[in-house]
């Protein structure tokens with residue numbers, strides 16, 4: 001079993017702040033943050049502090065806590081209206097890109113509403129072979145069938161990292177103590 005990495009709230013805030021600066025300097029000016037719940041809600045709110053644009057939310061479920069394994073398909077618990085997306089530049093926000101199943105599903109569904117463009121932000125990207133959209137995070141991004149204009153990960157992490165986020169903590173004080181230990185995270189350039 002892999003060591004758990006307890007993620008610190010302040011590190012999340014710093015990562016969002018740093019990446020917001022990268023987004024601003026990229027020339028991509030999003031109209032809307034689209035948070036994928038539950039993990040994308042808090043990073044989207046932090047990004048709003050810097051990007052000063054509205055947030056809309058969707059709720060998607062891949063991992064099924066009741067059966068302790070992924071669902072066969074991504075389940076939509078809540079979705080957006082077409083009028084919120086059509087013609088807009090959308091920045092999709094989630095906390096982690098693991099197999100990329102959820103992000104790919106979300107972008108594919110959003111494209112049906114004809115956004116002007118779509119980009120993706122995650123706090124953590126696990127550097128592993130993805131099940132979908134292999135090329136989003138490298139120079140071949142535009143070759144993928146489900147197109148995005150930009151992909152930003154705050155931090156690239158080793159493939160088998162077991163990330164524990166602070167909003168899942170029952171005892172946040174113990175979580176903070178644990179967050180000073182853990183495996184090495186590989187910082188994204």
Ligand SMILES: O=P(O)(O)OC[C@H]1O[C@H](OP(=O)(O)OP(=O)(O)O)[C@H](O)[C@@H]1O
Nearest residue numbers: 038039061062063097098099100101102
């Ligand atoms: O890259 P993937 O393999 O698709 O995994 C990443 C997704 O899994 C988690 O969601 P989950 O379904 O556990 O829902 P939650 O955010 O409500 O915990 C996480 O929040 C991402 O959305």
